[in-house]
Amino acid sequence: MKVYTDEELLNLLDALESDRVERKESFKGDVPKKAREAICAFANDLPNHNEPGVLFIGAKDNGNPSGIEVTDQLLLTLADIKTDGKILPLPVMTVERRQLKDAEMVVVTVMPSDMPPVKCDGRIWVRTGSRRSLANAQEERILNEKRRYKNLPFDLYPIPTAKVTDLSKLIFENEYLPAAFAPDVLEENGRSYEQRLASCKMIVSLDNPIPTVTGLLAIGKSVQDYLSGAYIQFLRIDGLELADPVIDEENIGGALGEMLRRTEEKLKAHNRTLIDITSMPTHQKIMPYPSAAIQQILYNAVLHRTYENTNAPVRVYWFNDRIEIYSPGGPYGNVTSENFGRAGITDYRNPNIGDVLKTFGFIQAFGRGIAVARREMERNGNPEPEFETNSSAVVCILRGKV
Template identity: 55%
Template sequence: MTSYTDIELEAMLADLESDLAERKESFSGGETTEVREAVCAFANDLPNHRRAGVVFVGARDQTGEPSGLAITDDLLLRLADIKTDGNIVPPPSMTVAKRRLRGGEMAVITVAPSDSPPVRFRGRVHIRIGPRRGIASAQDERMLTEKRRGGDRPFDVHPLPSATLSDLDRVRFEHDYLPAAFAPDVLQANDRSVEQRLAVTKMIDAADTAVPTVLGMLVLGRSTRDFLPGAYVQFLRIAGAGLADPVVDELAVDGPISELLRRVDDKLESHNRTAVNITAGPREERRSLYPVAALQQLVRNAVMHRTYEATHAPVRVYWFDDRIEISNPGGPFGIVSVENFGQPGVADLSKPQPGRGHAGARLRPALRGGARHRAPCARGVTGTRRWN
């Protein structure tokens, strides 16, 4: 939220035409409702200033001078209750503070624009119309709804404010990612800057700000786990059938997704013994403990459909003597739930966005009469296959 200095606040007090400030002499009578309406209007931010609005309590409306109102703890508590008293829905993001401005004390309510407009006060959508408040028209409400939808971006394109352009590997982007994503003639004819190309591919939020996104860090990050601590795969080779048995091999695999998947493949291949039969027929027969295609598919599903929100847990690949268990952070998607998981016909056909996750998978070795793989697919569907 924007934190205004005293100089900025005094300038807003003096600007009687500003649509980012409102002045009230007290917080009593009808002014209690008017203050709440002002908070609602600033939260809606119809002009799309993307800046916090301010309500000055204890300031004269026509001059901005202090009204002499005593700014007590009780007053500040009553103002703070505006956020949680249930009259404004969804609750606004706001702060309340006592400030000394223009020679007198005032209560300053700073209201951040809402990420989920329209915001309603007692069922009505209040907005700023220049220096005054008003009720939103049907068209105004549609604009606020579209603004909310525009802000509901998938998690993977959210910017990481603490990251900079130097945290992305440009060489990997130009020599690995772009040639794999676009035809050579398209790249040759494209005269955009590197920043513009990064923005188009959602690796940064915009060419002018160049803040890396979650996607950019996952694909091109030099040190991905500095920003996404759970972006790695934990591999364990356990000598036995339970987690309490000895661990004979362990590796935490991280890095850009392409590198991460390659290293996981190498680790799995090193443990995937292959039996060779040179006597069963005219040609030798090779049979791996597990089908390589099955392992690769399950690991890729686990990495691509995991959640990175509100968790630092890794994707887990646990190799036991009698099975491999692959799990990732997340849960069932759409209409699929824990209760109906695996039931015939229960599926959700909308592919989950990155950050949804699925429940996990279990694979048993093919050398024991074929492996029965029962695992949730990318859309929350449970599939059963037999690998021979």
């Protein structure tokens, strides 16, 4: 991630016609919305500068300081833009307090995305010169062509044996598109079915309409024909050991939405609410496990697992005293066995699958799943979740109430 020197920032601050700079006097009114649009446009890098764009908070249009107070809360609010899920794929950006022209400003530096087009609230923003606008069909096509799978994460790799007909047009047009794009964007004419698939990274490009890993996982008709390990194995074991009797089992496949919904139904059926009528003056409802905690760990397992070179499924093993959820593939990137689960330490093996889960509504924001699971387990009176990590798997153990 490039860090600009003070001299470089001053040059950018004074470059009034630059398409790599935007200035805001404060962070009030409609500025939070416009700031996200600017970050989205810088990430798309339509002019193909391959250089970071900069958003200055605390600068007038002429580049002079506006004199705002740069508080820690302002810095935190701006930093949260990275993971609040409004910009997809997640932008690569930094937020700094800098002293420029004898005044404090916030400098938000945004790297060009390797996975354009980037959307903000379902709209693709671009910048040419001093103009920031919604991408038209031609500009969207240019952004699609900028992707090159050899430099991208595995979830954007093509599956050469698959065809566009292996993708469900019904799910794409009736479920995915209305959730991924704003209504006014969908109403625009001029974009074919294949162009929309390419824009959503379901196929490589309009000229190379081969389904990607993300496309098959999101809207594939027969996902496991191409990604054999992309399913969830559920076991309900009547005992404390794997060798004890199995009273319910199912291999749950299909595209991501169907697979997660079916798994949640299975988990709900076994997470029966008990009624305590003896220990309190009024009856109490007792939930063995908080549903939100199980959901968050399940979503994390599906999102962060490796789909490359493995036939291993996500495994959900429900014992009498605990639930064990196995995710194939060890910690990734900045996340290690030593810092796993620590607040603020995140990385994404499958960023585009994350976009799909966010679009379908399974994820509300990024990097908070483990924190939510811990909070819900505590509220329900369960022990804290336990994590075991190695180079080939991450295992989460949720224990029942003591």
